[in-house]
Amino acid sequence: MNNSEPKIVAFCCNWCSYAGADLAGTSRMQYPANLRIIRVMCSGRVNPVFVLKALRVGADGVLVLGCHPGDCHYLTGNYRTRRRLSITMKFMEYMGIEPERIQVSWCSASEGSRFAEVVTEVTADLKRISPNRLFND
Amino acid sequence: MTREIEKKLRDAVRELLEKGTIDRIVGYEAGSLKFSTTPLITSNKADVDRLVINPFTHSNLSVFLRDLCGKVGIVAKGCDARSIISLIQDRQIARKDVFVIGAPCGGVIDLAKVEKLTGLDRDEVDDIVWQGEKAAITFAGSTQKFSAKEVLADSCLGCDPSDFKECDMLIGEIEPIVGGKELGQDRIREMEAMAPAQRWEFWKKEFSRCIRCYGCRQVCPACFCDRCFVEETEPRWISPLPKWQDNLIFQVVRMMHVAGRCTNCGECERICPANIPLGSLTKKMEEIVDELFQYRAGTDKDAPPLMAAYQPDELEDLMR
Amino acid sequence: MKKIKKQSIPELLEKWQKEFAVFVPSKASGVSQMEVWDGQDTAFLNRNRNTAVPPKEKFLPGMEKMFGFRKEEGSYVVEPTDGEPPKQLLFGIHPCDARAIGIIDMVFKDAYDDKYYLSRRENTVLVGMACTSPYDSCFCTSLGFGPADAMDVDIMLIDIGDAFLIEEVTEKGRGILAGAKGVIEATEKDEKEAAAARESANAKVSRKIDTAEISRRLPLVFNDREFWEEVSAKCVSCGICTFLCPTCYCFDINDEMLQDGSGARYRNWDCCSFAIYTRMPAENPREEKWRRVRQKVYHKYLFYPELFNVIACTGCGRCIRQCPVNWDITQTLSNLPAGSPGKAEEKKKAS
Numbered sequence: 128m129n130n131s132e133p134k135i136v137a138f139c140c141n142w143c144s145y146a147g148a149d150l151a152g153t154s155r156m157q158y159p160a161n162l163r164i165i166r167v168m169c170s171g172r173v174n175p176v177f178v179l180k181a182l183r184v185g186a187d188g189v190l191v192l193g194c195h196p197g198d199c200h201y202l203t204g205n206y207r208t209r210r211r212l213s214i215t216m217k218f219m220e221y222m223g224i225e226p227e228r229i230q231v232s233w234c235s236a237s238e239g240s241r242f243a244e245v246v247t248e249v250t251a252d253l254k255r256i257s258p259n260r261l262f263n264d
Numbered sequence: 265m266t267r268e269i270e271k272k273l274r275d276a277v278r279e280l281l282e283k284g285t286i287d288r289i290v291g292y293e294a295g296s297l298k299f300s301t302t303p304l305i306t307s308n309k310a311d312v313d314r315l316v317i318n319p320f321t322h323s324n325l326s327v328f329l330r331d332l333c334g335k336v337g338i339v340a341k342g343c344d345a346r347s348i349i350s351l352i353q354d355r356q357i358a359r360k361d362v363f364v365i366g367a368p369c370g371g372v373i374d375l376a377k378v379e380k381l382t383g384l385d386r387d388e389v390d391d392i393v394w395q396g397e398k399a400a401i402t403f404a405g406s407t408q409k410f411s412a413k414e415v416l417a418d419s420c421l422g423c424d425p426s427d428f429k430e431c432d433m434l435i436g437e438i439e440p441i442v443g444g445k446e447l448g449q450d451r452i453r454e455m456e457a458m459a460p461a462q463r464w465e466f467w468k469k470e471f472s473r474c475i476r477c478y479g480c481r482q483v484c485p486a487c488f489c490d491r492c493f494v495e496e497t498e499p500r501w502i503s504p505l506p507k508w509q510d511n512l513i514f515q516v517v518r519m520m521h522v523a524g525r526c527t528n529c530g531e532c533e534r535i536c537p538a539n540i541p542l543g544s545l546t547k548k549m550e551e552i553v554d555e556l557f558q559y560r561a562g563t564d565k566d567a568p569p570l571m572a573a574y575q576p577d578e579l580e581d582l583m584r
Numbered sequence: 585m586k587k588i589k590k591q592s593i594p595e596l597l598e599k600w601q602k603e604f605a606v607f608v609p610s611k612a613s614g615v616s617q618m619e620v621w622d623g624q625d626t627a628f629l630n631r632n633r634n635t636a637v638p639p640k641e642k643f644l645p646g647m648e649k650m651f652g653f654r655k656e657e658g659s660y661v662v663e664p665t666d667g668e669p670p671k672q673l674l675f676g677i678h679p680c681d682a683r684a685i686g687i688i689d690m691v692f693k694d695a696y697d698d699k700y701y702l703s704r705r706e707n708t709v710l711v712g713m714a715c716t717s718p719y720d721s722c723f724c725t726s727l728g729f730g731p732a733d734a735m736d737v738d739i740m741l742i743d744i745g746d747a748f749l750i751e752e753v754t755e756k757g758r759g760i761l762a763g764a765k766g767v768i769e770a771t772e773k774d775e776k777e778a779a780a781a782r783e784s785a786n787a788k789v790s791r792k793i794d795t796a797e798i799s800r801r802l803p804l805v806f807n808d809r810e811f812w813e814e815v816s817a818k819c820v821s822c823g824i825c826t827f828l829c830p831t832c833y834c835f836d837i838n839d840e841m842l843q844d845g846s847g848a849r850y851r852n853w854d855c856c857s858f859a860i861y862t863r864m865p866a867e868n869p870r871e872e873k874w875r876r877v878r879q880k881v882y883h884k885y886l887f888y889p890e891l892f893n894v895i896a897c898t899g900c901g902r903c904i905r906q907c908p909v910n911w912d913i914t915q916t917l918s919n920l921p922a923g924s925p926g927k928a929e930e931k932k933k934a935s
């Protein structure tokens with residue numbers, strides 16, 4: 128069964144991706160309204176447990192967005208989150224979670240269009256798979 | 265042969281204590297049940313004669329190191345030796361505070377496997393001894409021989425003799441046990457052969473038995489946090505109630521935390537009272553860490569911990 | 585006395601299933617515990633080893649909803665959990681675990697009316713099965729009963745080969761046997777065999793403790809820090825011995841909230857081996873492991889007897905055989921220093 132309106136939790140870092148989201152908004156770019164954005168200071172703040180908790184309470188997918196490699200305002204936060212979440216993605220696949228549900232991407236403050244694009248793609252991915260019933264009893 | 269090694273070990277430890285090279289020793293002594301050993305933690309020379317080495321030295325003794333003060337001698341099997349290195353990498357213990365006594369274990373026997381093979385509980389089995397390459401198990405009035413592969417703990421299959429690094433002393437000869445990295449991976453391949461939804465159902469069923477005793481966390485040398493995330497209440501990450509959903513998240517997050525630290529010592533799986541196949545998870549995590557980072561936990565005391573390091577241009581193919 | 589052929593048991597269980605949820609020892613879930621009888625399995629009639637998870641969870645579930653609540657006009661409305669728990673029959677409970685329920689009763693039934701516990705307890709019938717093969721960790725015979733004694737059960741079955749000898753212990757027990765097919769009069773030979781089975785089971789329990797000596801020594805060693813530090817050194821402070829102990833009953837209370845402000849209150853098992861168990865904002869009186877290990881021993885062997893005149897341990901041995909490090913309570917109890925801490929000190933120095 129497909130999911131017509133997936134709920135997506137997006138963790139956006141304050142300096143790049145959140146600003147990118149802002150730009151997409153102020154320039155009135157079209158992107159699906161499925162996103163619930165949670166602003167974090169840096170993508171490096173995103174602990175795997177945030178991701179799992181979002182899925183646990185019903186998000187269909189989680190998107191983590193940070194500055195492009197090399198551009199993190201805390202220098203290495205996104206490198207660390209990249210390691211951490213790569214492991215999370217691989218491991219959750221082993222547990223039996225569809226890889227579409229956990230995604231990581233980069234987006235700068237000036238990339239409003241890229242933000243819209245990534246969100247559109249992730250939404251399309253999640254529409255293809257069924258709603259998150261993983262944690263239903 | 266074992267007796268000889270034991271004597272060597274006891275003599276060595278006695279001397280170390282006498283000379284003041286170490287303040288206390290962490291080793292194994294005979295346990296109170298059949299085929300069991302129990303940790304012996306002592307600074308008393310008189311206790312040294314109780315030290316043993318045998319195929320039932322299951323515990324990963326490195327879990328005690330953080331709590332012991334002074335210079336500590338520790339009897340270490342291969343996987344334990346790696347856990348010690350990992351603790352040094354994470355600055356949980358200082359290299360100068362441990363004296364590592366490598367004790368090639370020849371592999372420890374997985375009593376759960378023995379129970380499956382014999383259809384009996386461990387206390388109903390009469391005897392288990394190595395006869396050359398085979399384990400001779402006496403039960404129900406007769407003796408049967410089993411190959412090492414059948415009775416050794418999964419963690420021992422594929423154990424690498426070169427793991428004995430940072431040993432300050434070695435008792436006995438290091439011999440490869442049953443080599444081959446691929447051994448012990450069968451269960452991962454089996455799991456991967458299932459469809460994702462099936463895998464999720466499998467783990468759901470397994471974790472619905474978890475009683476949240478936290479035994480897996482407590483025996484694990486890589487779980488060294490003073491305050492575990494499950495105990496945090498502001499915010500509360502997972503429910504303290506043993507619901508399968510939260511049990512599963514607990515274990516998954518624990519696996520993330522021990523990635524690059526876990527040496528696949530097998531302790532969490534061995535002691536889980538709910539018989540949850542945690543070794544399948546630790547083994548998979550080991551594989552992921554190897555595949556993505558060509559990293560093997562606890563092999564280089566000077567290397568930065570896996571999660572504290574990065575390469576600028578890695579893993580981009582996994583990003584959207 | 586009466587008896588019943590083993591082959592007649594399935595029919596009897598079927599009959600009971602009409603009235604009760606019938607639980608039997610089973611490994612079907614992946615761990616040995618009491619499970620709903622599937623109508624097929626008879627393995628437990630012959631291979632009679634105690635379950636890893638004790639049946640206490642049928643009275644004190646690992647997680648139990650106490651009541652729900654929702655917000656209404658600035659206040660909360662409590663929604664009681666509905667109805668009585670279903671009637672249940674535990675078939676094949678071992679004497680140690682039945683005794684344990686008798687011991688927990690003192691807290692939840694005698695000292696305080698715990699309605700959650702009581703409603704389950706009152707809706708339960710216990711069909712005991714005498715132990716024929718105790719584990720090497722069992723020590724029940726040191727605690728005032730044996731592996732074939734009919735205490736705290738409604739009926740007791742003793743294995744005599746192809747049949748069970750039946751001891752009717754309570755009215756409830758007599759009631760559920762009324763009109764049961766296959767129940768016949770036992771012969772003198774059967775009774776002799778049962779007596780022999782009891783003897784042999786008793787003899788198989790080789791682990792012993794001396795409770796009189798323990799009660800004499802325990803009050804004297806409370807402050808012997810050195811002793812407790814030594815015996816607790818290898819404990820890793822997990823919850824295994826507590827959660828698998830048939831007499832450990834501590835619980836924690838937790839609210840699960842939903843976003844709209846409604847939710848439910850639950851209780852779940854708790855464990856005094858966890859440092860967090862006594863953690864308070866200002867301090868933790870049992871932060872150190874030796875204090876927690878001491879607490880465990882004292883609660884079972886001193887505080888409980890002071891309150892209820894019975895030791896809160898039935899010698900089931902689970903804490904010994906399931907402990908990750910083989911921490912053995914019988915060893916600690918047998919090694920309690922004799923005399924006051926001061927004397928114990930002296931003795932140690934002299935030796």
Ligand code: SF4
Pocket residue numbers: 473474475476477478479480481515532535536537538539540
């Ligand atoms: S040891 Fe097993 S039962 Fe205990 S918390 Fe870990 S997974 Fe759950």
Ligand code: SF4
Pocket residue numbers: 481486487488489491492493494517518521522
């Ligand atoms: S599960 Fe994680 S937070 Fe908890 S002790 Fe282990 S490493 Fe620390």
Ligand code: SF4
Pocket residue numbers: 324480483484485486487522525526527528529530531532533546
């Ligand atoms: S996670 Fe399990 S296998 Fe890995 S180090 Fe910890 S106890 Fe050993």
Ligand code: SF4
Pocket residue numbers: 818819820821822823824825826857903906907908909910911
């Ligand atoms: S005695 Fe054993 S089972 Fe009990 S808390 Fe200590 S290590 Fe865990």
Ligand code: FES
Pocket residue numbers: 140141142143144168169170171192193194198199200201202204205
């Ligand atoms: S500040 Fe954007 S990833 Fe670190």
